Amino acid sequence: MARKTxxxxxxxxxxxxxxxxxxxxxxxxxxxDNTIDGEVKGDVKVVTWRTDLVEDGTYDTWIAAFNxxxxxxxxxxxxxxxxxxEMLTRMSTSNYGDVIGxxxxxxxxxxxxxEPLGDTSSFEEKYRFLPAASYDGTQYGIAWGGNAxxxxxxxxxxxxxxxxxxxxxxxxxxxxxxxxxxxTDAIPLYTNYKDGWPLTQSFGNLGVVTxxxxxxxxxxxxxxxxxxxxxxYAIDSLLFDSVAxxxxxxxxxxxxWEQSKVDLGTGKIATxxxxxxxxxxxxxxxxxxxxxADDIGYMAFxxxxxxxxxxxxxxxxxxxxxxxxxxxxxxxxxxxxxxxKSGYTEDQGMISTLKSADLPPNLQGFTDAGVELxxxxxxPAGKEGLINExxxxxxxxxxxxxxxxxxxxxxxxxxxxxxxxxxxxxxTAWGASVEKIAG
Numbered sequence: 001m002a003r004k005t006x007x008x009x010x011x012x013x014x015x016x017x018x019x020x021x022x023x024x025x026x027x028x029x030x031x032x033d034n035t036i037d038g039e040v041k042g043d044v045k046v047v048t049w050r051t052d053l054v055e056d057g058t059y060d061t062w063i064a065a066f067n068x069x070x071x072x073x074x075x076x077x078x079x080x081x082x083x084x085x086e087m088l089t090r091m092s093t094s095n096y097g098d099v100i101g102x103x104x105x106x107x108x109x110x111x112x113x114x115e116p117l118g119d120t121s122s123f124e125e126k127y128r129f130l131p132a133a134s135y136d137g138t139q140y141g142i143a144w145g146g147n148a149x150x151x152x153x154x155x156x157x158x159x160x161x162x163x164x165x166x167x168x169x170x171x172x173x174x175x176x177x178x179x180x181x182x183x184t185d186a187i188p189l190y191t192n193y194k195d196g197w198p199l200t201q202s203f204g205n206l207g208v209v210t211x212x213x214x215x216x217x218x219x220x221x222x223x224x225x226x227x228x229x230x231x232x233y234a235i236d237s238l239l240f241d242s243v244a245x246x247x248x249x250x251x252x253x254x255x256x257w258e259q260s261k262v263d264l265g266t267g268k269i270a271t272x273x274x275x276x277x278x279x280x281x282x283x284x285x286x287x288x289x290x291x292x293a294d295d296i297g298y299m300a301f302x303x304x305x306x307x308x309x310x311x312x313x314x315x316x317x318x319x320x321x322x323x324x325x326x327x328x329x330x331x332x333x334x335x336x337x338x339x340x341k342s343g344y345t346e347d348q349g350m351i352s353t354l355k356s357a358d359l360p361p362n363l364q365g366f367t368d369a370g371v372e373l374x375x376x377x378x379x380p381a382g383k384e385g386l387i388n389e390x391x392x393x394x395x396x397x398x399x400x401x402x403x404x405x406x407x408x409x410x411x412x413x414x415x416x417x418x419x420x421x422x423x424x425x426x427x428t429a430w431g432a433s434v435e436k437i438a439g
Contacts, residue, residue: 034328036115041072042327044334047087047097049317051079066337073330098325099334101144101317107135107384114140115321115328127339127353129315131378142339143315145350148276148298148363148373149204150311155297157186157270166299166369168309170238173302177247177271186270189242190260193252193408196401202235202273203398205301206376208310209234213377220387221438223431226423233423234303236407239273240419243411252408261285265296273301279362280349298363300371309371313351386438394433396426 033039046059053059054077063075078097080086087103090096091113105113110133117123120134123142133141161180167173177188192198207215209231219225225232242248249255261278263269265286272278276298283293300309319338321331338344345352349362351373359367366373379386391398403426409415410422417425 031326034326036117036321036328036332038329040070040329040333042330043074043076044098044325044327044330046075046077046099046334047083047090047101048077048079049083049101051081054079062338062342065341066334069337070330070333073327073334075334094324096322096324098322098327098331100320100322102133102141102320110135110140111138111323113323115323115325115332116140117142117321117332126355128313128351128355128375129318129353131375132315133318133320134378141318141320142335143318143353144339145345145348145353146313146315147350148311148313148366149201149208150273150276150298150300150366151271151302152264152274152276152278152282153271153297153299154186154264154267154269154295156292156295157184157267158297160184161270166365167302168300168304168307169302170234170241173238174241174245174247177242178245180270181247184267184270186267187249187263188247189271189273190255190264190269191239191243191248191252191408192255192257192260192272193249193401193405194255195257196405198257198272198274199239199401199404199408200399201275202239202301203232204275204312204314205235205303206231207312207374208301209303209305211305211308211310211374213374216376216387217379217383220383220390221434223434224427225430226426235301236404236423237419238302239404240407240411243408244419248408252412262289265289266291267295276349276351276363283349283362296362298365300366300369309369310374311366311371313373313375315353316350390430390433390437393437394429396430 048054059077066075067073083101084103087096087100088105091103091105102114117139120130120137120139123130123139127142129143129146130139133139133143157180158176161176161183163176163179167176180186180188206219207213212218212231215231219230219232222230226236227233260269260272261281262285264272265282266289279296279298282296286295287293300311303309319335321328321335325331339353344350346360349360351359351363387398396403406415407422410417410419
């Protein structure tokens, strides 16, 4: 798994994918006793995107532990490689499993395919990441775990450069990267320009610069978001200014994602702006190449509001009970087991859905620095896909690499213009679409 899926899934859900000929919609089980509050027994089929955990026996271990508490449930598991695509096809029937990860169906379609779990308000005290699987006050799924946005780095290299505390502003960031360049042999910041998709990861920090949990809507309604003081200005300035200062790889046209994991793990690269899903991959790369997993650290995006740093967190796939399941109580019991007792998030280094749980050890840096976690609010009715609509209309690929690659090219002198002229160009295109679509 090259990347965790929560960002992509959030984007797909925001856009919404209509299911043609929804034969699976409506109805559900006809048995009035077959509810999530019924007797925990029967056959439960789990359909999962985590094929690796099926193949390595992890699911077998979980099922055995689950059956110690619920011996009258027979759990089987099917892993699907192209989960996102194939599940949408399967959901045009009534046979798509009992426990599923919610694919990219529109929230208003949830009640056609998924069993309601209760009022969202009744889950808020216990669980994180609820909005993505909630609609009209009803909860239809629970995230299996979550990830944070920020910066993965090699602690050993930063320490060798004489840096003792993580940066909390762009000024400190640039000073620290310069220390790494001056005092070590490591590349201070690696962009992964050639592969492209890693450049999109920093956009996940939208909201932390201004402490705005409504940041996507704020940006969607702003005719000039690339203006100093906004989130996207700070995010893109950090990249531009790092490149312009000569603090990134010498030739971005030859970057290599797979090799970059090894190089960060072993200390040839000091820093990359990636989601926390990347931590375990960097740790594995370090261990596989004679270095220590303990060298890998994670810090918040270098910004603060009145001295307080923030980090956006979001859920991975949401686990849900099929509307057509004949063993809904057993399916729900297995979901709560996976979320609360399986140890999945601890093993994967993810943020637990349980609010009472501590952050995973690989996010200890957040705890040490007093970073406050932030969840982005769901968009209000009528604005759910507004930012995507404006991005599409303006041809500014917020979730793609093209405009950021051009940003790097300008910063390194391979394309004309400067930061101010390019940000003005982005504002012109964006602003025209805001006026056209958002009024």
